[in-house]
Amino acid sequence: MIFQRRDVYLWLLGGSAGSFNPIRRFIQQMPFQIHVAIVICMHRLRSLRMGMVEAMGETKGWVISEPDDKTIIQGGHIYIAPADYHLLVEPEGYFSLSVDEPVHFSRPSIDVLLEAVVAARWPRAGAALLSGANKDGAWGLYRMYQAGYFTAVQEPSDAEMPTMPQAALSLFEPHRRFTADRLVEVCLHALSL
Amino acid sequence: MFIDALPEIPDSELERFFQIMLTQYGIDFREYAPASLKRRLGTVLKRYGLASLNLLNQRLLSQPEYLDHFINEITVSTTELFRDPSAWVALRQQAFPLLAGLPQLRIWHVGVSTGEEVLSMAILLQESGLYAKAQLFATDIDRRALDQAQKAAYPLRLKGLYQQNLQAVFPGLSLAKYTREEEGKLIFHPSLLERVRFIHHNIVSESPFGEYELVLCRNLLIYFTPTLQDKVVTKLVDSLVPGGILMIGTKESLFWCSAAKRLVSLNEIERIYRKRL
Numbered sequence: 001m002i003f004q005r006r007d008v009y010l011w012l013l014g015g016s017a018g019s020f021n022p023i024r025r026f027i028q029q030m031p032f033q034i035h036v037a038i039v040i041c042m043h044r045l046r047s048l049r050m051g052m053v054e055a056m057g058e059t060k061g062w063v064i065s066e067p068d069d070k071t072i073i074q075g076g077h078i079y080i081a082p083a084d085y086h087l088l089v090e091p092e093g094y095f096s097l098s099v100d101e102p103v104h105f106s107r108p109s110i111d112v113l114l115e116a117v118v119a120a121r122w123p124r125a126g127a128a129l130l131s132g133a134n135k136d137g138a139w140g141l142y143r144m145y146q147a148g149y150f151t152a153v154q155e156p157s158d159a160e161m162p163t164m165p166q167a168a169l170s171l172f173e174p175h176r177r178f179t180a181d182r183l184v185e186v187c188l189h190a191l192s193l
Numbered sequence: 194m195f196i197d198a199l200p201e202i203p204d205s206e207l208e209r210f211f212q213i214m215l216t217q218y219g220i221d222f223r224e225y226a227p228a229s230l231k232r233r234l235g236t237v238l239k240r241y242g243l244a245s246l247n248l249l250n251q252r253l254l255s256q257p258e259y260l261d262h263f264i265n266e267i268t269v270s271t272t273e274l275f276r277d278p279s280a281w282v283a284l285r286q287q288a289f290p291l292l293a294g295l296p297q298l299r300i301w302h303v304g305v306s307t308g309e310e311v312l313s314m315a316i317l318l319q320e321s322g323l324y325a326k327a328q329l330f331a332t333d334i335d336r337r338a339l340d341q342a343q344k345a346a347y348p349l350r351l352k353g354l355y356q357q358n359l360q361a362v363f364p365g366l367s368l369a370k371y372t373r374e375e376e377g378k379l380i381f382h383p384s385l386l387e388r389v390r391f392i393h394h395n396i397v398s399e400s401p402f403g404e405y406e407l408v409l410c411r412n413l414l415i416y417f418t419p420t421l422q423d424k425v426v427t428k429l430v431d432s433l434v435p436g437g438i439l440m441i442g443t444k445e446s447l448f449w450c451s452a453a454k455r456l457v458s459l460n461e462i463e464r465i466y467r468k469r470l
Contacts, residue, residue, distance in 0.1 A: 068446040069415040070226075070422065082444050085415075088228040096226040097415045097444050099271040100233060111197060116228045139197035 006093050008075045009036045010117060010125035011187055014110030014141070016043040016132030018160025022180035023130065024056055027078060029184050032061035036191065038078040039087070041113045043106050043132065046084040053080060069097040081108035088116035104136035114140025118147045126150035126190035128183065132164030142171040150190040152176040199235030206246040207231070213253050218260055220334070221397055224421035237266045265337040269416070270306045273354060275313045276411075277443050278361035283463040285362070288438045289321055291467070292406050298327040301405045301432065303396050304413035305331035308342025309355075314409070315385040316371055320363055324388065330403065332394035339391045345381040352379050396425055401432035408433055412442040419449035426450040433468040440465050 013023055019042060030038070044052065053064050056078075064078040065071075067087070071079070072094050081087035085097040087108050103109035110129070114137065117125050127144050129137045131154060145151045151174040156162035158179040168174065178186045214220045222230060234246060243249050252259055275281050292298055298318075302311050311331045318324040333339050347355075356368045371382050394402070396413070408429050414422050429439060430452040439456060441464045447453035456466040 066444075068444050068448070069442075070419050070446060070449060085444055086229075088226075088232070090226055090228045092418075094419070096229050098229040098232075098269065099412050099415070100229070100236070100269050101271070112232065115199075116232070119228060119231060 006123050007035065008073055008093075008124075009033075009191060010073070010089070010122055011036055011038045011190065012114060012117065012125060012127035012144075013038065013040045013130065014042070014114065014127065014132075014137040014164075015130035016106070016134060016136065016161065016164055018131030018133075022154070022183060025180070026183045026187070027056050027059055027062070027064070030060065030062070030187060031184075032059075032076065033191065035075045037073050037075055038062070039081075039089075039113065040078065041081040041087060041108050041110045041137075043108070043134075043136070044083050046107070052083075056080070067095045067097075069095070071095050081113065083108075086112040088112060089120050089122060090116075091120040091122075104134050106134070106136045110137030111140035114144050117149075118143045126152070126187070126193075128152040128154070128178070128186060129165060129168050130154045130180070130183075131159035131161045133161040134163060135167030137164055138167035138171055141168050141174070145172050145174060150175050150193060152178055152186050152190070155179055199232070200238045200244055200246070202231045202234055202246050206250065207234075209250050210234070210246055210253075213250055217254065217257070219398065220264075220395065224397070224418045224424075225416055226418055229416055233267055233269070237263070240266070261336050264335050268306070268333075268335045268338070269412075270335070270338055271412070272306045272309045273351070273358065274309045275355070275358035275362050276309070277463075278358050280440070280443055280463040280465070281313060281317060281362045283460045283465055284438075284440060285317055285321060287459050288407070288440075288465055288467075289317075289323065291436065292438065293321075293323060295406060296326070298323060298407065299403065299405045300327060300329045300407045301401070301403070301409070302329065302331040303408065303410040303429065305333050305342060305391070306335065306338045307347075308338075308345060308391075309347070310409065310411065311342070311389055312345060312371075312381050312385055315389065316359070317362070319371075319385070320366070327388055329389040330392060330405075331389055332392045332396070334393070334395045334397075336393055339393060343386070343391050345383070345386055346378040347381075349374060349377050349379050355379070396428065397421065401428050403432065404434055405432055405437060406434055407438045407440070409440045411440065412445070414441060414445045423450045423452075427452040430455050430468060435468055435470045437468045438465065439468065 066082040459465040
């Protein structure tokens, strides 16, 4: 089975405690881009299977969903990692889910998602790490940075929970540090590169 | 090495791994979804303190007795009693009425792992008055998990979660009705397994060995490529009697499966399907 979907730019957002409102605001404000897929990995309660898509509110034309296993990645879509599954990107252009052990007590794990993008050698991608109370995502973002992808980290002083951004900044200096109100601008900058 | 780093898996070493597993042991991993397989292999290497997949390959070649242990590590054993309770409620409310009038109820659990799923089914059948005419077949590729499943004993720390899941399916029902506690274990009553047969079976390479009124295959298809999903789901649907029920994981999809046209949806959210009559 051959997929021709790898031309989509993957904009990846990871966050935990304190990231819901900045991510929600970003989703509502981000102008529609037909060649971009936004992939969100947020730590959440495992028992809440429904409601996250609705909680994100209105977007500027994006199609928003929690992908099923083997969903083809498409531009113009926002994908939210489903509760209690890891979300991975496969080289052939679709998502895979897994119920492997939690990473940093988290499933979905941001590290798992970001490392999968690197392993898939996805042609164009960028990632931003936001507020959170553990260090999931720091290593994955560093791996993206090493692989040459655009990376951005929320200023710890701007984050409701600085642990996650600080964990990333202890490993490397990303291309951008940002405050939550500038996230759309950071994404548009990444897309222009 | 940073503590979170997993060993890299070069494609050449992965090819060698595929070759060893296939030629030495007859197990075909080539159609497993690559991203999750690589991550899983990396996790196993890290756990064993092995720096590369080649070292694992050597061990698999030189120590055949190591295979069961490795299969136990590489397969994912995440399961729980009444995992996704709403799916079990839907099964009871929407599928059981279609099966209740049949003279027999043969049920196949594919990839049963450590057995919580088959215990959930046994309780569901008991509480629905259907257990006496049921025969349950629980299969897995992982012999160690099957051994554990037959013991029906789980760490006591899971009691709270299992009680919570059970009550979401049967409000007011106490787990104590079906379990006892002994030496830090939560032990399920042996009567629940009276009508269960545990069988070592690899759904990827082996044919189904019977006909069933109900087949459960939950969170196994996610580890396969679309091509392999198509093959496996065809086997599952072939093994169902007309009007039989198939239940897959709540985030699994039959999008890639040609056999889906032989099914109608009973509950799309909970992924419960019925084979056309």
